[in-house]
Amino acid sequence: MDYALQVKDLSKVFGQQQALQQVTFHVKRGEIFGFLGPSGSGKTTTVKILTGQLLPTAGDVTILGKNASKMNGSDLGRIGILTDNSGLYERMTINDNLKFYAKLYNAPAGRVEEVLQLVGLAEEKKKPVKKLSKGMKQRVLLARAVLHKPDVLFLDEPTSALDPGNVQKMHDLLRDLNREGTTIFLTTHNMEEAAQLCDRVAFLHEGQIREMDEPKLLQRKYAKNTIHLELKDGSNETIINDAGGAERLYQYMQAEEVLAVHSDQPTLGDIFIEVTGRELA
Numbered sequence: 332m333d334y335a336l337q338v339k340d341l342s343k344v345f346g347q348q349q350a351l352q353q354v355t356f357h358v359k360r361g362e363i364f365g366f367l368g369p370s371g372s373g374k375t376t377t378v379k380i381l382t383g384q385l386l387p388t389a390g391d392v393t394i395l396g397k398n399a400s401k402m403n404g405s406d407l408g409r410i411g412i413l414t415d416n417s418g419l420y421e422r423m424t425i426n427d428n429l430k431f432y433a434k435l436y437n438a439p440a441g442r443v444e445e446v447l448q449l450v451g452l453a454e455e456k457k458k459p460v461k462k463l464s465k466g467m468k469q470r471v472l473l474a475r476a477v478l479h480k481p482d483v484l485f486l487d488e489p490t491s492a493l494d495p496g497n498v499q500k501m502h503d504l505l506r507d508l509n510r511e512g513t514t515i516f517l518t519t520h521n522m523e524e525a526a527q528l529c530d531r532v533a534f535l536h537e538g539q540i541r542e543m544d545e546p547k548l549l550q551r552k553y554a555k556n557t558i559h560l561e562l563k564d565g566s567n568e569t570i571i572n573d574a575g576g577a578e579r580l581y582q583y584m585q586a587e588e589v590l591a592v593h594s595d596q597p598t599l600g601d602i603f604i605e606v607t608g609r610e611l612a
């Protein structure tokens with residue numbers, strides 16, 4: 332199996348605080364992997380360790396086949412990072428900011444125009460960063476993160492400050508990048524985002540992974556096996572999805588009492604609460 336990331340028994344202690352405890356997971360090449368957890372669960376600490384900004388207390392991290400602690404400059408050039416600490420020059424234009432970073436990353440001339448097209452900012456490239464909306468700024472940061480065509484892209488809460496329209500734009504961009512072969516590791520506490528975007532998700536709670544799988548498989552695993560009926564008289568009925576339930580449903584339908592039928596499939600948010608006993612937000 333071709334892995335982009337392999338993490339084994341990763342632990343991090345800050346003084347008395349155990350931020351991560353024996354976290355083990357892998358990310359396959361080409362996957363979009365979601366790391367989900369509430370505030371303080373250890374998401375940022377994990378991203379910082381995986382991107383070499385922080386040393387672990389214990390455990391092994393392998394990125395693209397190489398031990399993370401032994402990565403050199405050219406290995407680091409294969410990863411891209413989008414976090415909220417901007418580092419953009421507010422008074423410079425979008426174009427000049429990207430050109431500056433392109434030089435720093437040794438990206439070929441012409442790549443700036445490519446990433447501007449990719450994030451849909453080619454027309455606005457002469458605007459100074461200080462005049463941009465949050466959504467546009469986030470797209471500039473994404474453009475900067477992929478200037479050097481990284482194989483693995485890390486995103487820490489990429490949509491937390493965006494309105495729904497810009498969230499959608501960001502998701503489309505991430506899907507485009509993924510289609511072109513970029514492996515994506517993203518942290519979020521937005522369950523809908525994870526369900527829409529991620530091939531697999533891990534639930535992080537108090538520094539430990541409590542559940543991990545494809546969103547669809549998790550929904551199947553935690554399904555309640557019930558069906559919810561909305562009846563014409565305004566009442567609701569929950570029936571078991573079995574032969575007895577089918578008979579009840581048949582009776583209601585024959586009597587033309589049914590307004591709507593809903594499956595009671597749990598959302599990722601419901602599953603998170605069931606597994607950890609707390610909400611994600």
Ligand SMILES: Nc1ncnc2c1ncn2[C@@H]1O[C@H](COP(=O)(O)OP(=O)(O)OP(=O)(O)O)[C@@H](O)[C@H]1O
Pocket residue numbers: 345348349350368369370371372373374375376377
């Ligand atoms: N530099 C640090 N020194 C001491 N404790 C820290 C440090 N960084 C993180 N922590 C603690 O480690 C735990 C995990 O923090 P982390 O920032 O990784 O969580 P998070 O899931 O990213 O939260 P958020 O969504 O709020 O960013 C928290 O209890 C936090 O207070």
